[in-house]
Amino acid sequence: MGLSCQSCGKAVLDTKFNIKTSGQNDLVIALAGNPNVGKSTVFNALTGLNQHTGNWPGKTVTNARGSFFHKGKRIILVDLPGTYSLLANSVEEQVARDFICFGEPDATIVVTDATCIERNLNLALQIMELTDKVVLCVNLMDEAKRKGIDVNIKALEEELGIPAVATTARSGKGLRDLMDRVYNVALAHEKTAPRPMKYTPAIEEEIEKILPQLKEILGDQLNARWVALRLIEGDATILESINNFLYDDNKFDCEGVACVYEC
Template identity: 55%
Template sequence: MGLTAKSTGIYAFLEDLNQSSVKADAIIALAGNPNTGKSTVFNGLTGLNQHTGNWPGKTVVLAKGNYLYRHKNITLVDLPGTYSLLANSADEQVARDFICFGDPDATVVVADATCLERNLNLVLQVMEITPKTILCLNLIDEAKRKKIEIDIAALENILGIPVIPTAARDKTGLKELREAIHQTVFGKRCNHPKPMVYSENIEVAIEKIQAEVENLFQGRINSRWVALRLLDGDTTIIQEMRNYLQRMEPKDQPVSETYKEVECCGSFGSRV
């Protein structure tokens, strides 16, 4: 959607976050399919007035805003709307990079309650990256009008993450959403998202690659998920691993060495 590969780098944005005058206590990413009301939720939470519109593909760059809740300063990052995180387009890559490498304290997935089934695809992908996922079931008023009834408790049970119904346009449910974010980041409540288990041969391959990835990143990013992407033959993730490592440890380790290791992981992934 008009993004160049250059403008998709998340690191400049992260630098900017670090340098902002008010130190954020937590950074929350806002993800979701296009046209589910992410920007409306964003505006509702932050009180800002980012442009919203009833067409998909409106948010093409990252927007940020702040709000104060229970004496904590929360920075909210509005990601471009995507149907998946498999990085088939520039927007998908921005969203994926931010959730995986940007290390947000929690990720809220905004889903359209009127076509939940399709939206759950993205929810599962985000849950696979981070357990700190919250599902915001937006447009619940619209769903009600269409006689769609959603069993929130059952959905929470199956997914293992908090599910908050909202109608962001009327500010319904936003208080509960703020509380759920607070609990997920600062509370004792621990999410236990349903683990995604693959067939045995894939699991064996994951285990092999994951060990290498873990070695490189030492617990700072989700090595299982990166291993999966490498197995999938996703080459964009290799570049992003490089960017991440270059930013994280320019001193500790000669960069060229690290590059080689990343390259190793990558070629290993495509061989399996």
């Protein structure tokens, strides 16, 4: 098919997301999560910037970024719009998905609301399917305490296979611990083992059918199983994004993927 990746990894950060990194000393960290869970509050507390926050969902609509130093590394933090999934049902979901997928951040923090953690785990599980460099931030711990909700952080870590850190972003509590874990995951000092998602036999069979071809087309640029799942769901926007981010729009010969998509 004559495919060649025009802009992979860190190059995509520069050309498509306008994030300039200066080599080894910088870590790019994404902040993802459902709307209204405190992502921008975490962002502001860590960067000293003033992203819009407020008690209603949908305040952050584009990727805001800021930087600070942690243990001698420059951390470039990217505050993503709040999303309930990575299924590209809305502009916000596509913006968040594309950054995590193609920006290849060194780690992704999934901010969750400690008072309704189950609802938030849907997104966390989707991100864990895409990348193993994930840290769970269990925020609004003060609210949980006020409501008499006890969150078992250790059990969450064991069940999910990723680090989890309790925070109260409004007062800054837990944020240093959060960044220590993020730093360790980004630099592979701490190994994660996200719990693998198993689907029904019918879906697993479909994945198996298209996986070899997708692996051949994508190489190691993208998680082929994850792309297979998106295609099975009928999400054609992933093809547009592959085209845009990995092959500079007109350079990608879609024929192979289109064939897979119809299978």
